[in-house]
Amino acid sequence: QQKVQQSPESLSVPEGGMASLNCTSSDRNFQYFWWYRQHSGEGPKALMSIFSDGDKKEGRFTAHLNKASLHVSLHIRDSQPSDSALYFCAAIRTGGYKVVFGSGTRLLVSP
């Protein structure tokens, strides 16, 4: 069983809409979380990190972390066709160096 689980597997939103992606960890030792984005034909690139409970906003992107429930989410407002990509949640334990990824959410933003 994967220790980082993402939902939904795929998501379709209209241009200008809000996309919400979810990630849940089954390992309470995971303390640091990232969202990575992968466009077709490219390697994943870090989108944003979140290490503390609450919200973190970067432009159109807002990440939310609830360590008690081991839940991380990513919200993309005013979605653009260029946001269409595969999004990964990633986690790492305190003092660890092994980064564990979820299975990904494929986002499609339609013009």
Add this chain to the structure above:
Amino acid sequence: EAAVTQSPRNKVTVTGGNVTLSCRQTNSHNYMYWYRQDTGHGLRLIHYSYGAGNLQIGDVPDGYKATRTTQEDFFLLLELASPSQTSLYFCASSDAGDSAETLYFGSGTRLTVL
């Protein structure tokens, strides 16, 4: 931005063949990683290293060897390739002075084992 270069970009081999995937990073990062990407499984860690000569086992190491020859270079070896190793392979590096460092990925190597 950190530069991670993988080669080859595509590779086709036969069952039982010998394959070496190469990765070079030019930002003096301590940590380097090999992942494989498969639909439904996301990115799974094969091996990683925190410096020249060091090797750590990841989550799916069976059938793979790795070697870190220098700070910059990390190789993944498949000595008896099998069709189950057909996948998209990514190398990544990070400047992991603590637990909270970003991974920088290469563009990937698509391996097909016939």
